[in-house]
Amino acid sequence: MIGLEPTLNFAVLKIHHRSPIEILEHNTDRDLLAEEPVYAYHQDSTGQYLKIDGTFTLMNQLECYQENLTATMLKTEIELPTSSIGGPILDGDGKIFAMHTAHVPEMDEDEKAQLGISEDEIHLLSMKLAMTVYSSIKYRGSLVSPWTGFSVRTLSEEEQIAFPLMKGRIRYGIGLEHIWEGGPAQALGIQKDDILFRMSHYPISSVAKFQRWLYLYGVGQPIKLYFVRQTDEGDKMITIDYTIEERPKWAKPR
Helix, strand or coil, rough: CCCCCCCCEECCCCCCCCCCCCCCCCCCCCCCCCCCCCEEEEECCCCCCCEEEEEECCCCCCCCCCCHHHHHHHEEEEEEEEHCCCCEEECCCCEEEEEEEEEEECCCCCHHHHHCCCCCCCCEEHHHHHHHHHHHHHHHHCCEEEEECCCEEEECHHHHHHHCEEEEEECCCEEEEEECCCCCHCCCCCCCCCCCEEEECCCHHHHHHHHHHEEEEEEEEEEEEEEEEEECEEHHHHHHHHEECCCCCCCCCC
């Protein structure tokens, strides 16, 4: 085992095989459309591979899993056996777009209805998110999950139109979507809708870059977080020192 991501609940393994392994392409760029066909393969008790057809239903509603894991999952109607956990799910072009994690939402019926979650849907982990975390785990070999106590999002069109900020010095960033009550971000005075544009030496222009550098720095590493906070008096730059903490058990995403 190269590493483990306990929050997303998947391991990274190194495979030794005598014969060459066919490598499938990943779909980490194209968003799937509702009703688009998807499929997977399952090995039965005789060793034969069976094709399982399904239908894609919904893209993820959130990009960051800090607070809500279910909303970062892709929704698909496909009958997958438990033994296929960890296996790839392919789109109509034959590219891997997700992996089966057997994720079950930990929420009541009202919350499921609000997120449009159907009992017939299988929740899959996006390969875009999985590959971002994978590359970091492979580098760090870490067995712990780092966190900041906030989740992030791509900036809205209205926010992007306002750039550049601070007299042209800041030309990119991501927005803060949720501040976890009792977490480090709240203790540091970080607020929802603050714009994060740098982690120590590295610019943060996308959610994927935030996730990448959070894992690459890892638990126990001191970093500087650079924000812009938009107020009635104008934009304000904020710099905060933070030593990355391990996600506590009480803060497990739902």
